[in-house]
Amino acid sequence: MGKLVTVPLRLVHHRWGIPILAELHRQGGARFAALRGHLGVSRDALTSTLAHLIELGLVSRNTGHGHPLRPEYLPTPAGRSLAAPCDALHTQLVDLGLERVGLRKWSLPIVGAVSGARDTFSSLRGALDPITPRALSKSLTDLVDAALLERDERSYALTDSSDRLIEPLLQVSAAFTRVPSQH
Secondary structure (H helix, E strand, C coil): CCCCCCCCCHHCCCHHHHHHHHHHHHHHHHHHHHHHHHCCCCHHHHHHHHHHHHHHEEEECCCCCCCCCCCEEEHHHHHHHHHHHHHHHHHHHHCCCCCCHHCCCCCHHHHHHCCCCCCEEHHHHHHHCCCHHHHHHHHHHHHHCCCCEEEECCCEECCHHHHHHHHHHHHHHHHHHCCCCCC
């Protein structure tokens, strides 16, 4: 413990971003129906997350493969560099039984923001701007309930489970900093 990790909000904005990149890494690319089947994601959530990942330059549609109305989705070169760390992070969340809470919008950024020293609500709010007080309070409660954070009277700290996420989070963060900015 002890290292502050900046988790890219643009990546975790959609709950399914990390699992989709992980699945594309494992499969080398996939069709829409295959992604839905493997991940158990709704059609709307998958559509919006794929559009977001395409906008970020992490995924592309390969319409030249097979049926033109059923494109395959492939990681771009930037997506490939991020997909392996996303796979490691997603695997760790699944192994810990924390996928449900861990992939909520603010969960990983909060875990990344909690350093080795105990962090207060105010310091976390400052580190996670633009999080609202309500979103931070709800997320902290969920993370304490899931045993990813421990709380004393005034501060929060990582647990052993959340500490196991730090290395994969560092890898995701480092890979995302190498992704060209999309406007």
